[in-house]
Amino acid sequence: MLELEQISKKYKDKLALDQVTLSLENGIYGLLGPNGAGKSTLMNIITGNLKPTAGQVKWDGKEIRSLGADFRSIIGYAPQQQGLYDTFTGRRFLSYMATLKGISKKEMAEEIKRVLSFVNMEEAADRMIGTYSGGMKQRILIAQAILGDPKLIVLDEPTAGLDPKERVRIRERIREFSGDKIILVSPHVVSDIEPIAKEIILIKSGNIMDRDTVEHLCQKYGEAKDLEEVYMEIFGGEEDHASTDIL
Numbered sequence: 001m002l003e004l005e006q007i008s009k010k011y012k013d014k015l016a017l018d019q020v021t022l023s024l025e026n027g028i029y030g031l032l033g034p035n036g037a038g039k040s041t042l043m044n045i046i047t048g049n050l051k052p053t054a055g056q057v058k059w060d061g062k063e064i065r066s067l068g069a070d071f072r073s074i075i076g077y078a079p080q081q082q083g084l085y086d087t088f089t090g091r092r093f094l095s096y097m098a099t100l101k102g103i104s105k106k107e108m109a110e111e112i113k114r115v116l117s118f119v120n121m122e123e124a125a126d127r128m129i130g131t132y133s134g135g136m137k138q139r140i141l142i143a144q145a146i147l148g149d150p151k152l153i154v155l156d157e158p159t160a161g162l163d164p165k166e167r168v169r170i171r172e173r174i175r176e177f178s179g180d181k182i183i184l185v186s187p188h189v190v191s192d193i194e195p196i197a198k199e200i201i202l203i204k205s206g207n208i209m210d211r212d213t214v215e216h217l218c219q220k221y222g223e224a225k226d227l228e229e230v231y232m233e234i235f236g237g238e239e240d241h242a243s244t245d246i247l
């Protein structure tokens with residue numbers, strides 16, 4: 001179980017997260033909100049890549065920073081920005097990431113094969129990442145996030161740049177492993193998450209506005225017929241000009 005307790009994050013005088021409290025159990029969650037709402041900030045804090053200004057993140061009751069290297073093998077994270085590993089082949093990049101995660105030499109080849117197949121990238125595995133299309137780079141990024149079969153998978157706009165066929169394929173593969181994991185996805189488009197999410201978490205200006213099933217959200221917000229309508233009802237399609245309140 002993942003628990004966020006009163007998490008705040010301030011960048012200089014910009015309050016990006018405002019006392020976010022949230023607990024997640026196994027299942028797929030969609031994190032939805034306008035540009036600048038705080039989604040990536042929240043994901044970076046959950047994955048231990050960014051230190052909150054205040055508050056704690058706990059995994060099974062323990063503060064994640066106290067777990068140290070153990071936490072590395074629990075999480076998989078695909079950040080929104082693509083890394084700069086252009087001179088690595090896909091396979092070399094994956095073995096590098098697998099080493100960082102503490103996956104043993106013995107298991108490595110098999111594990112890399114598994115994740116390459118997950119993202120349908122077996123054939124391009126021995127090409128340099130620099131020669132990949134945007135969608136292929138994105139898929140290698142997803143592949144590294146699931147290395148070692150982590151219990152907590154955080155995907156920040158994983159399907160940005162993917163063609164519709166690959167988007168649907170990745171969505172359906174994600175659906176398959178929802179049972180024994182927490183999967184938090186900030187979808188590129190609402191339809192990437194709507195059919196597979198246990199719950200949707202709505203975030204605006206660094207505040208969690210609501211969390212609920214798609215069905216309940218549709219009922220709550222103006223009898224919306226789908227999640228897209230819920231989104232428009234709440235956010236109106238505007239960019240989020242979050243407050244600059246001092247903490």
Ligand SMILES: Nc1ncnc2c1ncn2[C@@H]1O[C@H](COP(=O)(O)OP(=O)(O)OP(=O)(O)O)[C@@H](O)[C@H]1O
Pocket residue numbers: 011012014015016033034035036037038039040041042080242
């Ligand atoms: N390193 C930083 N320094 C200063 N401000 C930042 C920094 N990173 C993010 N912010 C600000 O914090 C707020 C939240 O940003 P964040 O990237 O978390 O939003 P987001 O919901 O992921 O947006 P998007 O949908 O565009 O990816 C924004 O107002 C952003 O400008």
Ligand SMILES: [Mg+2]
Pocket residue numbers: 039040041080156
């Ligand atoms: Mg973001």
